[in-house]
Amino acid sequence: MTVLAESPARSGPDGAPGGGRRLVDLLLRARELSIFGALVVLVVATTIANxxxxxxxxxxxxxxxxxxxxxxxxxxTIVVVTRNIxxxxxxxxxxxxxLVGSFVSGTETNLLVAVxxxxxxxxxxxxxxxxxxSFCRVPALVVTLGTLYVIQGLQYRIAQGEQISASEVPDGILSLGTGGVLGVPYLPIITVVVMLxxxxxxxxxxxxxxxxxxxxxxxxxxxxxxPIRRRVLTAYLVSGALxxxxxxxxxxxxxxxxxxxANGWELTVVSAVVVGGVAITGGVGTVYGAALGALLLTTIGSVLVVLKVNSFWQQAITGVLLLLAISVDRLLELRVARALKSRTRHSADAPGAPGAAKAGAGTVTKGKDS
Incomplete structure (x- = not known):
């Protein structure tokens, strides 16, 4: 007897079946909506107080x-979804x-050249x-921690205790940080365009x-x-360029x-990404969620300043949010795994499924032999 197998379910970008992909998307959407809701509650409560x-x-x-x-x-986000950091x-x-400040100091350098x-x-x-x-296969944590200290040492060597003052920076560059379009500052516009x-x-x-x-x-x-190596290299190039x-x-x-x-910002960035729903184990998350996570952490810092709370609590709250986010990621991962396992089992047991057809064919054969 000929058994016709069903075509496999369409796979999503993470290799999960189509149903699993939809479930992951649903959970991510719920995660991002919860972050947005927390942001709204925080802003409303602070506005009532001040x-x-x-x-x-x-x-x-x-x-x-x-x-x-x-x-x-x-x-x-692009780096973390590839299981790196x-x-x-x-x-x-x-x-x-x-370096850019030193280069443009006391000159009329064009903004495009600085960028x-x-x-x-x-x-x-x-x-x-x-x-x-990607090519030398050194763990990402070791590599980027090493380059962190190398760049910091290089920066201190170049600076030699000096600083760049705003009076030395051309007005064309400073206007990027102070100007805007229709009352909207340039910086958020640039960030939103890049994110989209x-x-x-x-x-x-x-x-x-x-x-x-x-x-x-x-x-x-x-x-x-x-091409895994090329993709991982591309992720780091994009991260470096941004x-x-x-x-x-x-x-x-x-x-x-x-x-x-910007000393110490690397941990704040990782916290924002993870709080925003990007799984530290890779494969899950969006840049929109990461942006919401960054906005939430920034708003928390502003709220603490407005309420005149010790800045220590900002770090403590960030740490708590990071732990909660990792815990939620783990729970969601287990939930998705159970859901996919359940779907697979039900599909195998359903009438007309390849497994069921094979089992039926085996029963008929056994009856003939007896």
Missing amino acids: PRFLSEQGVKDIFLNASILVLLAVGQ DLSVGSVVGLVAF VLGVGIGLACGLVNGLLV LVGYYLRSYSSGREFYAIGSSPEAARLAGI AGLAGVLWLARFGTVVADA
Whole structure:
């Protein structure tokens, strides 16, 4: 008897069956909505306690402060979904801000030149990280922690205790951090455009979905013919380039740059990404969720300042949110695994399924032999 097997279910970007992909998307959407809800509750409660919190300048400050963090979170998301991490982004921001500031100091350098220089430095740092992780196969944690300290040492050596003051930076660059369009500052506009472009690429292009496939199952991705090394290298290049752009925006935003600019931001960026629903184990998450996580952490910092609470609590709250996010990721992972297992079992037991047909054929054969 001939048995016709059913075609396999369509796979999602992480290699899960179509039903599993839909379940993951549903859970991610619920996660992002919960972050947005928490953000709304936080803002409303703070506004009740201090009505000046939602003043026009207060809202602008929140979005300006969040812009650079969101930009770094977008780049970090691409790296984390491939089961890697980039701890050097904060150091890259500081290095780029100081080098570009030194380059344009006392000149009338064009803004485009400053942006190209900053992105180029970030790309160089990302290239070193990407080559060591993807082609030399050194663990990402070790590589990026090492480059973090190397870049910091290089930055202190170049600075030699000096600083870049806002009076030395050309007005064309400073206007990027202070100006805007129709009352909306340039920095949030740039960040939103980058976020939408990266999010659309990851969602709509097969090469973008391959990043998720690598994070979901590197072995399956390799068997499927996905160029894992090139994709991981690309992830670090994008992260480095966005960190370089963030360094230029840092210079435009603050004007004054010291040797330890953005020091410690790497952990804040990772926290924002994980809180935003990007699984630290890879394969799951969106840049939109990471952006919401960054906005939530920035808002918490602003709320504590408005309520005159010790800044220590910001770090404590960030740590608690990070632990909660990792715990939720683990619970969601187990839930998805159980759901997929249940779907597979029900499909195998259903009438007409390949397993059921084979079992029926075996029973008929046994009857003839007896």
